[in-house]
Amino acid sequence: MDKSSTIGVVVEHDHNKIKPVTYEVLNAARNLPGLVSAYYFSNGGEGNLESLIEGGADEVRVFLHPDLVHYTHETYAAALIKEIKKSQPEIILLSASNNGKELAAAVATSLEVGLATDCIDLQLSEAGEIIVKRPVFSGKAHSIFRLSGPRPYLVTLRPNIFRGEGADKTRSGKVFKEDIDLPDFSDIVRGLVREVGTKLDITEARIIVSGGLGMQAPENFKILEDLADVLGGAVAASRPVVDNGWQEYSQQVGQTGRTVSPDLYIACGISGAVQHLAGMSSSRCIIAINSDPHAAIFSIADYGIVGDALKIVPLLTNEFKNILNS
Numbered sequence: 001m002d003k004s005s006t007i008g009v010v011v012e013h014d015h016n017k018i019k020p021v022t023y024e025v026l027n028a029a030r031n032l033p034g035l036v037s038a039y040y041f042s043n044g045g046e047g048n049l050e051s052l053i054e055g056g057a058d059e060v061r062v063f064l065h066p067d068l069v070h071y072t073h074e075t076y077a078a079a080l081i082k083e084i085k086k087s088q089p090e091i092i093l094l095s096a097s098n099n100g101k102e103l104a105a106a107v108a109t110s111l112e113v114g115l116a117t118d119c120i121d122l123q124l125s126e127a128g129e130i131i132v133k134r135p136v137f138s139g140k141a142h143s144i145f146r147l148s149g150p151r152p153y154l155v156t157l158r159p160n161i162f163r164g165e166g167a168d169k170t171r172s173g174k175v176f177k178e179d180i181d182l183p184d185f186s187d188i189v190r191g192l193v194r195e196v197g198t199k200l201d202i203t204e205a206r207i208i209v210s211g212g213l214g215m216q217a218p219e220n221f222k223i224l225e226d227l228a229d230v231l232g233g234a235v236a237a238s239r240p241v242v243d244n245g246w247q248e249y250s251q252q253v254g255q256t257g258r259t260v261s262p263d264l265y266i267a268c269g270i271s272g273a274v275q276h277l278a279g280m281s282s283s284r285c286i287i288a289i290n291s292d293p294h295a296a297i298f299s300i301a302d303y304g305i306v307g308d309a310l311k312i313v314p315l316l317t318n319e320f321k322n323i324l325n326s
Contacts (some may be wrong), residue, residue, distance in 0.1 A: 001128045005034035005090035016047040027055035027164035037311040043069035053173035062177040077106040080181050089152045096156035104154045115154045138278035159204045160261045175289040206263045207233030213261040214269020218246035227317045267280040272297030
């Protein structure tokens, strides 16, 4: 890989509001030699394109089509494959979000190229080869390997790992816009039913308030939602909670759920089974609230509170409100 190579970065946005994970992927791309090209798929209402350049893109390519109003892997994959064949990038970087992982898999399968998922490190060897690191065995070990074979390589990066120092207002770049043709996915697009913007994806959240069976009943998760709203975070859950139908599977953290790496993880009424710890132990700061002083969750917690989460969490919510309002 050399300075003449193109590094493609897929922009994630929700109703043209660019997601923070995109800037993390751009930051990772800046550490590789080559032209960083941000691919923005839209129906015409672009977000803040200048912020993509300030975040690390050398150019922003906006691809316009009416069917790109919402994300579906069919439309995005068709558009991305069209651009890959045109510009021949060396590597495509995406966030390891639900959409990013789905899109990367669809494109890699179609083009028959290599795919590395959920990577936590991305480097270039002295020989110019791309080296990636990814967790294996529920995060108990790391696998480091070299990418080879037909290109472009597709790599998804775990959110909250590749943060930079923020926008660089001195950077400059170019913006290109073009209308593109896509296969007729109109039936799929018209039939798309999706809640947008109502919940923050837990893999992208920097603050997570998570609940276990210690919350005692599904209606008590409103207490966690209140705290998450005050902190600007997301609500997650342990597997038993999801199995009982108290919360959706998309909110499950653990070995059979989602892996998260937030700045702050508040575990409320969660005992700390090894399967749950596998999905959140890489959090930067862990606060555990549990009535059992011997709960396993305290073994990895940075701060522990022994007590009833139903009483303690509302107190925390009120205290945070007072601090933030002042």
